[in-house]
Amino acid sequence: MKRRAVIAGVGHTSFGKHPGRSAFELEAEAAALAARDAGLDPLEIDGLLTDPGFARGPMEGITPHFLRLGGLLGIDPLYTGTEILGGAGSAAIVGRAALAVEAGLCSTCLCVYGDSALSTPGAYAYGRGDDAAYGLFGAVGLHAMAAQRHMHLYGTRPEHLGEVAVAARACGARTPHAQKRRPISLQEYLESDPVVDPLRKLDCCLVSDGAAAVLVTTEERAAALRRPFARILSQAQAHRLRTFTSPEHFETLPAARCGPEALARAGVTADDVDVALLYDCFTIVVLLQLEDYGFCKKGEAGPFVEGGRIAPGGKLAVNPSGGLLAEGYGGGMLHVIEAVRQLRGEAGERQVPGAEIALVSGHGLGMNTHATLVLGR
Amino acid sequence: MDPDATTPPLPEPDALTRRFWEACRQGRLDLCACESCGHLFLPPGPCCPRCWAMRITTRTASGEGAVRTFAVYRRTYHPGLPQPYVVAVIELREGPRLVSNVVGCAPERVRIDMPVRARFENVGEFTLPRFEPAGPEKEPS
Ligand SMILES: [Zn+2]
Numbered sequence: 001m002k003r004r005a006v007i008a009g010v011g012h013t014s015f016g017k018h019p020g021r022s023a024f025e026l027e028a029e030a031a032a033l034a035a036r037d038a039g040l041d042p043l044e045i046d047g048l049l050t051d052p053g054f055a056r057g058p059m060e061g062i063t064p065h066f067l068r069l070g071g072l073l074g075i076d077p078l079y080t081g082t083e084i085l086g087g088a089g090s091a092a093i094v095g096r097a098a099l100a101v102e103a104g105l106c107s108t109c110l111c112v113y114g115d116s117a118l119s120t121p122g123a124y125a126y127g128r129g130d131d132a133a134y135g136l137f138g139a140v141g142l143h144a145m146a147a148q149r150h151m152h153l154y155g156t157r158p159e160h161l162g163e164v165a166v167a168a169r170a171c172g173a174r175t176p177h178a179q180k181r182r183p184i185s186l187q188e189y190l191e192s193d194p195v196v197d198p199l200r201k202l203d204c205c206l207v208s209d210g211a212a213a214v215l216v217t218t219e220e221r222a223a224a225l226r227r228p229f230a231r232i233l234s235q236a237q238a239h240r241l242r243t244f245t246s247p248e249h250f251e252t253l254p255a256a257r258c259g260p261e262a263l264a265r266a267g268v269t270a271d272d273v274d275v276a277l278l279y280d281c282f283t284i285v286v287l288l289q290l291e292d293y294g295f296c297k298k299g300e301a302g303p304f305v306e307g308g309r310i311a312p313g314g315k316l317a318v319n320p321s322g323g324l325l326a327e328g329y330g331g332g333m334l335h336v337i338e339a340v341r342q343l344r345g346e347a348g349e350r351q352v353p354g355a356e357i358a359l360v361s362g363h364g365l366g367m368n369t370h371a372t373l374v375l376g377r
Numbered sequence: 378m379d380p381d382a383t384t385p386p387l388p389e390p391d392a393l394t395r396r397f398w399e400a401c402r403q404g405r406l407d408l409c410a411c412e413s414c415g416h417l418f419l420p421p422g423p424c425c426p427r428c429w430a431m432r433i434t435t436r437t438a439s440g441e442g443a444v445r446t447f448a449v450y451r452r453t454y455h456p457g458l459p460q461p462y463v464v465a466v467i468e469l470r471e472g473p474r475l476v477s478n479v480v481g482c483a484p485e486r487v488r489i490d491m492p493v494r495a496r497f498e499n500v501g502e503f504t505l506p507r508f509e510p511a512g513p514e515k516e517p518s
Binding site: 135149244245 | 385386387388389394418419420426445446447448449450451452454455458462464465466473474476477478484488489490500503505507
């Protein structure tokens with residue numbers, strides 16, 4: 001019988017400032033919480049995949065992240081590795097864990113993201129290679145250029161970006177563990193400080209210390225545990241290594257290639273998605289993904305989000321836990337975890353009634369990487 | 378503060394990019410040209426990114442292009458680069474794109490598709506190709 005991969009356990013630290021705690025300590029806490037949530041003995045874990053965030057870099061000298069973390073956790077796995085895909089890393093390692101489990105390379109794989117970016121000043125404000133000579137710093141400039149082009153081509157307005165920010169913070173207000181729980185108004189968004197025009201402070205995601213982990217195992221093993229699980233129905237990735245030399249760059253994300261493909265592999269369409277966990281490092285990325293995944297037509301994401309359509313109680317549930325803009329910067333792993341909680345029906349006040357299909361996206365390295373998961377009950 | 382802190386970050390030429398920066402110092406914007414298929418490209422690379430031929434020559438660009446998109450930095454990320462400044466992706470008339478700055482006009486006047494032309498500016502020991510409006514947006518200097 002074919003082995004099918006499921007997510008059997010989830011866990012995360014609080015997100016915010018953890019002064020004096022190393023990212024490894026946060027990762028260990030998240031791993032232990034995920035094991036306890038699944039009801040799995042840590043000795044059963046025979047796979048380890050990691051997404052090391054940014055502040056540490058992927059290597060300490062010659063020691064890659066998985067080697068150090070696996071040693072600290074006391075794991076001698078059958079399968080391991082670290083993915084360096086920026087914000088696409090977490091969705092990618094969960095997808096890779098599913099492939100490894102289904103191929104029989106391991107049976108129960110721990111997938112961990114962690115970082116201490118908030119306690120590491122300037123973690124994201126790095127110059128981008130030789131282009132730093134022109135002042136290209138951080139990820140915000142590239143995303144501002146995408147927003148500028150969307151506004152130019154389609155008449156997208158600041159208020160449209162603001163709808164995304166306001167919706168995220170309204171979701172955060174319903175999420176007990178969110179880093180930002182105070183809702184904001186559209187007026188507050190419009191008055192927030194400019195960072196890189198056309199993006200304002202409230203277009204930008206939070207910076208956090210924190211870690212998040214999930215356990216991927218076989219459906220057979222999960223069925224014997226006491227907790228409901230989420231199925232990994234399909235996955236796809238697409239990357240744009242040519243960056244801005246690619247003709248479609250700043251108009252679509254690589255999601256335009258892998259998003260519809262992932263949905264088709266799961267046998268569903270955008271209309272079937274009950275809850276969309278869209279990577280949201282900047283508000284513009286949510287608008288681009290609504291188009292690229294087929295929730296609306298190209299260029300129409302601005303009007304699509306008007307009137308609170310993606311806010312709590314709106315027609316499309318997007319990032320009910322607040323995402324990177326309100327819940328905390330969880331590298332994309334918090335998006336996976338919220339999808340699992342929604343499918344289990346344990347999201348409390350923010351539960352999407354009867355959620356059966358969840359879409360999870362990850363996006364990274366200056367709009368050049370993308371990973372998609374479709375999860376189901 | 379580091380005495381050099383007000384020097385902006387500078388490129389770090391390597392075996393692939395050294396010729397590009399040397400040409401800039403001589404006031405030329407040199408593109409890579411594939412001897413096999415004729416493809417013109419930037420950034421410089423070891424092979425033609427279209428046909429993988431290894432014989433690459435250079436062709437000097439006209440320096441004319443247009444703003445494909447841009448962003449206006451309103452925060453200072455480096456003391457040598459005080460805000461506001463405009464970072465743009467320029468599409469050259471010959472096809473290749475590069476990241477640069479739009480200078481010589483107020484940030485508020487920069488527009489997508491605005492015609493621009495290269496203007497070489499010395500920064501430290503480097504010469505950077507920046508771009509100024511080729512049309513009426515240019516301010517008298
Ligand atoms: Zn060629």
